[in-house]
Amino acid sequence: MPHSHRHEQGCCEEGPGSRVEAAVLRMKQKSMRVTSPRLAMLKALASAKHPLSAEQVHVAAGDDKLDLVTVYRSLGAMDDAGIVQRHPLERGRSLYALVTPGHHHHHVICRRCGKIERLPGCDTSRLEAAARTKGYGELTHVMEIYGICPACIPSSHA
Amino acid sequence: MPHSHRHEQGCCEEGPGSRVEAAVLRMKQKSMRVTSPRLAMLKALASAKHPLSAEQVHVAAGDDKLDLVTVYRSLGAMDDAGIVQRHPLERGRSLYALVTPGHHHHHVICRRCGKIERLPGCDTSRLEAAARTKGYGELTHVMEIYGICPACIPSSHA
DNA sequence: ATGTCTGCAAATCCTTTGCATTTTA
DNA sequence: TAAAATGCAAAGGATTTGCAGACAT
Numbered sequence: 001m002p003h004s005h006r007h008e009q010g011c012c013e014e015g016p017g018s019r020v021e022a023a024v025l026r027m028k029q030k031s032m033r034v035t036s037p038r039l040a041m042l043k044a045l046a047s048a049k050h051p052l053s054a055e056q057v058h059v060a061a062g063d064d065k066l067d068l069v070t071v072y073r074s075l076g077a078m079d080d081a082g083i084v085q086r087h088p089l090e091r092g093r094s095l096y097a098l099v100t101p102g103h104h105h106h107h108v109i110c111r112r113c114g115k116i117e118r119l120p121g122c123d124t125s126r127l128e129a130a131a132r133t134k135g136y137g138e139l140t141h142v143m144e145i146y147g148i149c150p151a152c153i154p155s156s157h158a
Numbered sequence: 159m160p161h162s163h164r165h166e167q168g169c170c171e172e173g174p175g176s177r178v179e180a181a182v183l184r185m186k187q188k189s190m191r192v193t194s195p196r197l198a199m200l201k202a203l204a205s206a207k208h209p210l211s212a213e214q215v216h217v218a219a220g221d222d223k224l225d226l227v228t229v230y231r232s233l234g235a236m237d238d239a240g241i242v243q244r245h246p247l248e249r250g251r252s253l254y255a256l257v258t259p260g261h262h263h264h265h266v267i268c269r270r271c272g273k274i275e276r277l278p279g280c281d282t283s284r285l286e287a288a289a290r291t292k293g294y295g296e297l298t299h300v301m302e303i304y305g306i307c308p309a310c311i312p313s314s315h316a
Numbered sequence: 317a318t319g320t321c322t323g324c325a326a327a328t329c330c331t332t333t334g335c336a337t338t339t340t341a
Numbered sequence: 342t343a344a345a346a347t348g349c350a351a352a353g354g355a356t357t358t359g360c361a362g363a364c365a366t
Binding site: 330337 | 359
Binding site: 031032033035037038066067069070073074077 | 344
């Protein structure tokens, strides 16, 4: 029963395994059922280096083992439960990422090639505080930064 | 917080009219054509108190005077040109707002009733700086805060 | 004149819904 | 066993595309 604190890739992050376990635990606490399709989805999300689309989760989880509809429904349920975070983006698409409490962060997305990179930190506290002052509750936020990545900049005058 | 404006239209001294003029000017500088459908859209956006959906722009601009497709296409062109800002949000929808240089801000959106309120300021500079350090250029960002508004909180256990 | 927009129709794409069946707790 | 989740088929809804005609500059 591995409960190690090894540093996998990049920053201070727990391994995919424990992230899945943590998610499963939170799902049980919310009396959600842990099924094999969901487990496959969690594993896919846990080993992803950045947010995935429903389609990508479907493929990564084994598109022959679960239906795309199930992916959408489970992702929706997990989003409601705070297990994953949904990142709505341009053109009506959404990306989903496993939530790791205490590891909140955002991303830069290349408008040209779609590359996604993680950015450290988050400066929204002031805005959330303002919203709270207005009487809003259960606050969450979505924020994405768009730009042209280094590799695309040479041809950015398309 | 200085003093509150009862109605935020424009948020400062400038009225809808000058905002439209400014937008038209910028469109001409980018050699975009100023047509009557576009002018109607700009007026609609200029007098809106918060971001509008393509559908709302269509109606506000006079849905019998221009096609919804034209609204989408022009909004897209204006977004590319930086005349309007697109706010992608949940469920594949987007809202659009006229950009007023120097008046950058964000919003709180009620997850339950969809009410939108403006929030002052923006704390993304640190994140954009991080993106710039990674070599990204032409940065823009999208950020929305979601919550349950005061009016909806009583029934927030839906 | 000519490169842009527009309108109309039809297409796409992502996502959601209905319902009978299977599965988890 | 009851509540919840799944699969399959079909629907839904927002946004996009093709193309011929209209328009701004």
